[in-house]
Amino acid sequence: MMARAWTVYCKELVDALRDRRTLLMVVLSSVAVGPLVLVLVSQLVSGIEKRAEARMVVVQGIEHAPTLANYMARQAYTITPAPANFERLLRDSKLADPVLVVPPDFEALLARGEVPVVELMSSAGNQRAQTGSGRVFRLLRGFNQEQATLRLAVRGISPAALEAMQVEERDLANPGTRAAQLATMVPFFVLMAVLYGALNAALDTTAGERERGSLEPLLMNPAPKAALVLGKWGAVASVGMLIAVLSCLSFLPGQWLLRSETLAALFQFGLREALWFIALLLPLAGALSAVLMAIAIRCKSFKEAQANATVVILGVSLLPLVTLFNQEGAAPWHLWVPALAQSTLMGRVLKGETLVAGDVLISVAVSIALVVIGLAYVTRTLRSAALR
Amino acid sequence: MIEVEQLTKRFTQGSGRSARVVQAVDGVEFGAADGRITGLLGPNGAGKTTTLRMVAALIAPDAGRITVDGLDVATQPALALARMGVLSDARGLYPRLTARENIVYYGRLHGMSAAAANARADVLASTLDMRGLLDRRTEGFSQGERMKTALARALVHDPANIILDEPTNGLDVLATRSLRQALRRLRDDEGKCIVFSSHIMQEVERLCDHVVLVAHGRTAARGTVAELSAMAGETDFEETFVKLAFSPEERQQGAAT
Numbered sequence: 001m002m003a004r005a006w007t008v009y010c011k012e013l014v015d016a017l018r019d020r021r022t023l024l025m026v027v028l029s030s031v032a033v034g035p036l037v038l039v040l041v042s043q044l045v046s047g048i049e050k051r052a053e054a055r056m057v058v059v060q061g062i063e064h065a066p067t068l069a070n071y072m073a074r075q076a077y078t079i080t081p082a083p084a085n086f087e088r089l090l091r092d093s094k095l096a097d098p099v100l101v102v103p104p105d106f107e108a109l110l111a112r113g114e115v116p117v118v119e120l121m122s123s124a125g126n127q128r129a130q131t132g133s134g135r136v137f138r139l140l141r142g143f144n145q146e147q148a149t150l151r152l153a154v155r156g157i158s159p160a161a162l163e164a165m166q167v168e169e170r171d172l173a174n175p176g177t178r179a180a181q182l183a184t185m186v187p188f189f190v191l192m193a194v195l196y197g198a199l200n201a202a203l204d205t206t207a208g209e210r211e212r213g214s215l216e217p218l219l220m221n222p223a224p225k226a227a228l229v230l231g232k233w234g235a236v237a238s239v240g241m242l243i244a245v246l247s248c249l250s251f252l253p254g255q256w257l258l259r260s261e262t263l264a265a266l267f268q269f270g271l272r273e274a275l276w277f278i279a280l281l282l283p284l285a286g287a288l289s290a291v292l293m294a295i296a297i298r299c300k301s302f303k304e305a306q307a308n309a310t311v312v313i314l315g316v317s318l319l320p321l322v323t324l325f326n327q328e329g330a331a332p333w334h335l336w337v338p339a340l341a342q343s344t345l346m347g348r349v350l351k352g353e354t355l356v357a358g359d360v361l362i363s364v365a366v367s368i369a370l371v372v373i374g375l376a377y378v379t380r381t382l383r384s385a386a387l388r
Numbered sequence: 389m390i391e392v393e394q395l396t397k398r399f400t401q402g403s404g405r406s407a408r409v410v411q412a413v414d415g416v417e418f419g420a421a422d423g424r425i426t427g428l429l430g431p432n433g434a435g436k437t438t439t440l441r442m443v444a445a446l447i448a449p450d451a452g453r454i455t456v457d458g459l460d461v462a463t464q465p466a467l468a469l470a471r472m473g474v475l476s477d478a479r480g481l482y483p484r485l486t487a488r489e490n491i492v493y494y495g496r497l498h499g500m501s502a503a504a505a506n507a508r509a510d511v512l513a514s515t516l517d518m519r520g521l522l523d524r525r526t527e528g529f530s531q532g533e534r535m536k537t538a539l540a541r542a543l544v545h546d547p548a549n550i551i552l553d554e555p556t557n558g559l560d561v562l563a564t565r566s567l568r569q570a571l572r573r574l575r576d577d578e579g580k581c582i583v584f585s586s587h588i589m590q591e592v593e594r595l596c597d598h599v600v601l602v603a604h605g606r607t608a609a610r611g612t613v614a615e616l617s618a619m620a621g622e623t624d625f626e627e628t629f630v631k632l633a634f635s636p637e638e639r640q641q642g643a644a645t
Contacts, residue, residue, distance in 0.1 A: 214480030
């Protein structure tokens, strides 16, 4: 039995690995895309950081407000005059900084103790300008505070009268938790990689075999059907696992490409995390292979099987979103749902939490159960599938 | 040696109200001796493929008994299959594997060692005149090349009994001739028991030592071509076939259309 299963395994593996074009597409789409997105995000973040470091404000009409200009200069900000058509540029996201518009009578109003109105222009559709406006707000608030303090001092009142309390911001999340915000996309990419890795081989060894008319002759061999199914599943799961490993490891070099130093410090995806990911994904690769085979064996053609497999693809891509929609956070039942369990546990690994053995065992047990059910179904259906 | 006794099989087509019961095989029986080519001749839909699938343990018969070299197919399917080489109606190959790999794969599934299966592939390549094909991938093979590869794959374990379901389907004249020669060689040199199904009379007439006429799921007549012709009182084998396989009404309908 095992010798025959091994024969089938070797043949199916050779067959799958010779399908170079498909394999190349899988590797490109699932192994390369994750790190690529990571690098792109890092470029965006480093751009924002650069702007923050540059301490630069874009102002229209700064000549009307020498006091404000003086304050900004003392805060080590450089002032750039706004381009004439800045409103259009902001709307079209071509200007990456918000624009401060100062009215002509600013200085006069300020001197009289009245309240001049300045406008801070950005566009909700312009992500980069939006991020910058918080910084400019803080700068302007600083100016307000300074002016208020000066006026109170002139009247001999302590600045404490203005502020009933002092507020200081402290972020309780450790750097690891903040990194997890960025890294939440990593589990999604590796989950999809496992799925796409197993997909093609799973359909080819079942529906593909039916379509070619090679299943009927295969069943006329004295090898037990369970051995055939076991060998096929082994090969499919191996391809899925191979892609899983490649995908997890691909984030390691991806990390070196991170442009932003802060991001690189925050996004901690080291060898330890990669190994945990692989350990969590291997059982899932087996389970997904079995489920895909069980779905595909009912289909007469590869194309029909692809259409049916969409359900699984949709499930795997949407289930992890449950954590987003669910306001209560992680619920215990999440660990019993394949794909959701793996994504939850991978999330914990990224946050630097230690995994509880019991939690991991639940997800492994569910995967094993899926493998057993899926393979039993394929074995039972194999003969009737060959004849139909 | 293959013995088939009173085989019956019915299928239910569709489900629910539209379900229809089809009696595919209704009492087929024949014996195929070693060193002979036995032809299963019958019109399309006569039950030939279903019969051969039951012989190959792919479908369980409702009633009847099949023995291969004395082994009951129903109770010892694996042992019986080990003594049979079946070229079924479906003969898909693996396009990304070479002809040799396709053949050796089946040899390994029959429990042969890799070396033995490879050696056997070489022998079969000579027998079937396909040495040039052996190490090419089967993607892009012609019908005849595919058939040869599939036949070699079915014969890799050197079975005593060979079952071929409409092997000449889709083959041109030369490929058909070369197949016929190969089958004669297997019969004469190695004393194989060969069962060959076809709906083409000329095919059966040229090749078969013993003919089993199958019509409406039943064995209509058995014997050599000469015996059957004598039975029908005809000199032409086509007339013999039509007379023995179809009822007078069917013959009239066929003539009218």
